[in-house]
Each structure stands twice: as C-alpha cells, then as structure tokens.
Amino acid sequence: MKTKPRRLQRAVTLGVIALATVSLQSVAAQAAPHPDPNPSNRIVGGTRAEQGEFPFIVRLSMGCGGALYAKDIVLTAAHCVDGSDATGITVTGAVVDLESPDAIKVKSTKILVAPGYDGKGKDWALVKLEKPIDQPTLKIAKDPKYNEGEFDIAGWGADKEGGQQQRYLLKAKVPFVDDATCQKAYGDRLTPGEEICTGKLHVGGVDTCQGDSGGPMFRRDEAGEYVQVGIVSWGDGCARPESPGIYTEVSTFAGDIEKAASEL
Template sequence: ESVRSTGKPSSLRIVGGLTSAETGDWPWQASLQYNNIHRCGATLISNTWLVSAAHCFRDMSHPHKWTATFGALLKPPSMKRSVKTIIIHEKYRYPEHDYDIALVKLSKQVEFTSNVHRVCLPEPSQTFPYNIYAVITGWGALTNDGPTPNVLQEATVKLIDSNTCNRKEVYDGDITPRMLCAGYLEGGVDACQGDSGGPLVTPDSRLMWYLVGIVSWGDECAKPNKPGVYTRVKSSNNFSQEDDFWAAFKVSFRSFYSRDSLLPRWVHLLCKNH
C-alpha cells in the first residue's frame, strides 16, 4: 500500500492565497461541511474514519447535518460522504484548547484512488524532531477574517519546540504536552480560520507522509511570535500509560461506546508494514 503524496511542499503561505494545491497532492485532506458549507478540515486515516478538531463540532455535534468531501476543489468535489458518527475527546472543554481532537465516522467507505487516500499515523517508536519542515493544507481564510478559496491551499512550516512556544512573548505557558507549535516566529506563514481540524504532515526518508498535528488554535493568523498551535498526534501500543495522548483517547472513547465496535483498531492505521 502506497501512502505518498505526489505534491511538493511549497514555501508560500495559506494566508495570502498564493499557493494552490494540485489534484492528488494531498489525498487525505477532507472538507467537513455543515449544511453543505465548509466548516473545517479533516484527515482521512482509514477508509471510514477521519480525524479532526473537537472545537469544530461545538454546538453542532449531531452528525446528520455534516458531510465530508474529498479532492482539491470544494466545488465540485471528487467524492462526498455523509457523516454517521462524531466522537469528541471526553477531556475537551471549550473554551480551553487542550484535547482538541475528534473522530468522525463516515456512513459509507471511501474507495482509495490516487486522489483520495489515507495518511499514516505515527508509529509508537517514531519521533519528529523540532526544526524539521512540515506541510499544512486547507481551505481556510487567505488573510485574517478574509475571503476563502475554492482550491486547496498548502504551505510549509517548521516545528517549534514547546519551550520556545511557551516563552512569555509567544504563548506564555499555554502550550500543554498535547499541543505542538509550527510556523515561524517572524510570522508570515500560518493556518487561518477554516483550516481548523486539518492536517499537519511530514514525510519520512521513504516519502511516507505522517500526520503529526491537527490544526487547533492560534492568535489570529501569521502574526510575529504567534505560530499556529496544533493538537499533537502520537501513537502507542501501551493502553495503560495515562500520559500517552492516543492511549487516553482510545480508552476514553471505549468507555462511552463499549457496546459498539465504533473505533478502528489503531494497529491497522499504521503504515509500518507497507
């Protein structure tokens, strides 16, 4: 199974609308739409599951009004699916940003093509060092509170260590272990309104693309000393470690849905055997 993007990361920005993705560049990107209006991004992690941000569903958690579309164009999309189930992390509490993650189950499986395909989740032993480059994609605003595009936008950002991001002039201690900063301290490149829930991805040496973050929050868009903040994506086979985000995520969901086999088996979402 190949989980590779054919696109090449650009150094230009989502904010500003200068970088449009081409068809098939980021095949795991989805648009989550409420009453057929784009609301948030999401990432395809299996043929029936998306991962997104919990805050996207605040006051709108009933699945019947939500749909997911795929392809670089919002209109017309390459593929469309209705949403069957929305599962918000039990520890998420608005207006706090911690545990800002949700799972979305589609009503019908997605058939993988060169233009629509899942991304890899990190392997348990995998780490992503700070200062490496990653790619953000989405249909969010081109400027802060500005217009939104019909074509998927892409940008390259740099992972920023938490100590730097927690400095007083940056986010002054607000970054928790469940969060990851990415962008540039000088500003200029960032996700923006409408990109929430979308992917932050980076390739390994095999050009296998891994989901390392989910667009979560920030102070407006592309401001100096205010990089984007993402929900950190980790994976673990150890369900007993309370400090492991994914393990806690799985346990908390199972406590709510123990009578229904809603959740995918995480080992099936990994790409280490491919």
C-alpha cells in the same frame, strides 16, 4: 473582531475554506473564535495543491478540515464537531476544487470527541462516515520523533487577516517551534505535551487560519510516506510574527485515537 482573545480556534461555519499561506508582505488572517463565513475564489500568496497530491485531506461542512484516518473515519479537531449533530456533517473528499463535479460527498453517522476535552488541549475527534471515501488514508504518528523539523500544511481556510475563504486547496511548509519559545508567546495557554507549535517565528507570513481547523499537519517518515503529526487547533491571529500556530500533538493521543476508532 477582537484582537488576540484568549483562544482563537480556526473554524468557520459556511462557505468554501482555504489555507493562509500568504507572502511576507501580507499579514495573514485572524482566526475567529466563532463562525465567520467569507466565501471567495481568490487566493493570495498561496500555492495551489495539485489534484491527488494530498488525497487524504477532506473538508467538513461546518467549515473545518480533516484527514482520512480510515476510508470511513475522519480525524479532525474536537472544537470543530463538539456539540454537532452526529448525522449532520457532510464530508467532501477526493478533490482540491470544492466545486468539482468529481467531489465525493458523504454524510456522518457518529462523532467521538476526545475524552476530557474542555477547550484546552485534547483537541481531537473522530467522525464516522456512512460509507467509505475511496481515497488513500493518512497514518498517524505514534512516536514523538516526528515532532520536529519542517511540516506540510494544507486546507481551504481564510487567506489573509480578516480574510476570505478559498475554493481550491492550498499548501505550505512550516518549521517547528520548540515549547520554551512558544510559551514566551502564549504562557500557560499552551499545553506542552498535548500541543505542537510551528511558524516562521520572527517574520510570520505562513500559517493555517480560520477554516483550516481540524486539518492535518504532516511530514515524510523514513520510508518517504506521509505521517500526521498535528491537527490544526488555534493561534493568536494567523501568520503574525512571534505568534506560532498551535496544533494538537497526534503522537500523544495515538493510542486513544486508535482505541476510539476501533469502537466507532
């Protein structure tokens, strides 16, 4: 696997998937630009989410995460579903254990990729489901005031550098990294205004990774309710010092997302 190619998008194709929330002693997994299935039940340095803690988070069968924008619409990353068969995705929800008999599995019927998506910025998409998943939804940020502070991340992606996927949903918190600092790491690969950066900049150790693409980055609003601020998109490796994780800036595209969802 190459080290630091231009864009390391955080998707896999098969297997159960997990979040890289590794200890500071562990180096986190490199996000593969192409499918790299590594199924495993092992968790390294992560914190397991409780059943029902984040009921809006779902898993997509191609190896990505997502969030219930509506009970029958999933918000995910464009690079996860671009070119996919509109009826070929299975969405799993309602569980933290992907092997649970209580898992709800629903097929897709339509896919809408962000207009103008070309692999740089605009990394969002919607997946319409054949029937609703009866779980709470996650509202999206419509105001950039939520784009700073500390964020929650959760998913089933790889657990360490070159690592394996997870059966159980893991969670972590990551701090905001400003655009100027982030551009020192990524230069013109970053698209300010369309992407948000996070991470423990100087020490690394906590991040999303391959298999977490499309999953939500979220925080509490003034009312104490969760609001989605970002969508897991890409990064150089995972949890490396001086290499922040990159997320689609949801507030920038809130109007476009709402309009697209109304037309699905």
